[in-house]
Amino acid sequence: MTIKEVQDNIIEEFSLFDDWMDKYNLLIDLGKDLPVIDPKYKVKDFLIEGCQSKVWLHPVYDGKLISFTADSDAIITRGIVALLIKVMTNRTPDEIIATDLYFIDKIGLRQNLSPTRSNGLLSMVRQMKLYAMAFNAKNK
Amino acid sequence: MKEINEIRADFPILSRKVYGKPLVYFDNGATTQKPNCVLDAVDEVYKSYNGNIHRGVHFLSDMSSEAYENAREKVRAFINADKREEVVFTSGTTGSINGIAFSFGERYIKAGDEIILSRLEHHANIVPWQMMCERRGAVLRIIPINDNGEVMLDEYYKLLSSRTRLVSVTQASNALGTILPLKEIITAAHSINIPVLIDGAQGIQHGIVDLKEMDCDFYVFSGHKIYGPAGIGVLYGKEKWLSEMPPFQGGGDMVDKVTFEKTTYNELPFKFEAGTMNYPAAIGLASALDYVSVIGREDIAIREKELLIYATGRLSTIKGLEIYGNSEKKISTISFHIKDIHQYDTGMILDKMGIAVRTGTHCAQPVMDRFGIDGTVRASLCFYNTKEEIDTLADGIEKVKSMFA
Secondary structure: OOHHHHHHHHHHHHHOOOOHHHHHHHHHHHHHHOOOOOHHHOOHHHEEEOOOOEEEEEEEEOOOOEEEEEEEOOHHHHHHHHHHHHHHOOEOHHHHHHOOOOHHHHOOOHHHOOHHHOOOHHHHHHHHHHHHHHHHHHHO | OOOHHHHHHOOHHHHOEEOOEEOEEOEOOOOOOOOHHHHHHHHHHHHHHOOOOOOOOOHHHHHHHHHHHHHHHHHHHHHOOOOHHHEEEEOOHHHHHHHHHHHHHHHHOOOOOEEEEEOOOOHHHOHHHHHHHHHHOOEEEEEOEOOOOOEOHHHHHHHOOOOEEEEEEEOEOOOOOEEOOHHHHHHHHHHOOOOEEEEOOOOHHHOOOOHHHHOOOEEEEEHHHHOOOOOOEEEEEOHHHHOOOOOOOOOOOOEEEEOOOOEEEOOOOHHHOOOOOOHHHHHHHHHHHHHHHHHOHHHHHHHHHHHHHHHHHHHHOOOOEEEEOOOOOEOOEEEEEEOOOOHHHHHHHHHHOOEEOEEEOOOOHHHHHHOOOOOEEEEEOOOOOOHHHHHHHHHHHHHHHHHHO
């Protein structure tokens, strides 16, 4: 699936719920299902600090695709992290750099990504792209 | 005191809905809502008599200037300061403390001098002093707190020394709600001729502040936390200090005579009011102080105490909920954490139920470090809140618990 297709799937999944609580319950479930990050990566080097919640993000590059594992200390944040990973993992660096993330806005979670929320999510997206740029640079 | 329904009707925003649910506003420690009279006062400035203050000879400028100076007199009377010259308008508490830290530092601080703060301070009463200390080579000394979140007076007395130049403490902790023993703190400092600054940002809206009785040397607060507009604050300083301290900003209105060789400064309080001040907000603040006086400051204190007791009792019955800050003397602010649930998750879900609380470190990271936590959920109540709203919060917390179980 392309990045666009994955995003559209998420939007469709969330569109089934009108009620906020249902949306958040889905996020909580997604957060619980997020594949566990290796504890050795839950360290400062991989920490993206926000003032509300913390996010750890670890990239692996096999020379072709980048995959991510991540975690957060807040479950709702972890749910959104899970969505971001769904969209961004196992992609080429170029795909990641070019990604336009529109799904967050469409599913009504934009407030979680605003720069002042400081929950680390916006920094996480930025960090994913920075990793992609760094891996790209290494290739050249 | 007015009936609660009448009081709430004075604040138009309180009847709005959030995500289809009635708003429960428990973030008064961050900012308070505004009564109609304040909104009308600011509106009236722009609609009827807007003109820059202290500048023109024309009708509107005169009228604005007069209203602005009347606002200063209202503030003076409200805090019972000696003279209107001692009341300086600023952008807010942060602006006031930054200004004092700079000017006081320039005038009085040299290498090796010490400033005493408490562990309960908001970052606004820490960082300006750190900046000043770095510039002047001075050192910060911190009064520790106990497990209840109270400052340890015996430790404070030990910190006072011949190196101390100033004590700057909050009237009440924004993060925990603790009211500080100001009388003891000020008396001890004054016994060795050390001036004291009181950060009234979380104090003035909760009861009577009488500066003649308190006798602090500086007192600062924000308009928006006492039902006034944002962007206006007060810096009170005893004349003996303010007359000696240099201005912290240069510009128009604060000068006496300007040549390129030398500028002499205007008299107090104008020396500290450079540029165009936020006069509409100052006028709005005066209206807010009038409103608070009409409601009754003693009655506000009594009502908020009742709300605090009810909320503390109600929340204490919730299993797994721990309250941080258990002093006997508190403003109506309750900081808590629910076992195994991140404060951000709690805040997000409460928000979707229409309940506004603050989550995180509350700009008081040293307080969080003291308790070994990375944040709390804070419900800060005021006199327009109700017991029914507290019940809604308690039910909301149970719902949060069920969602994250």
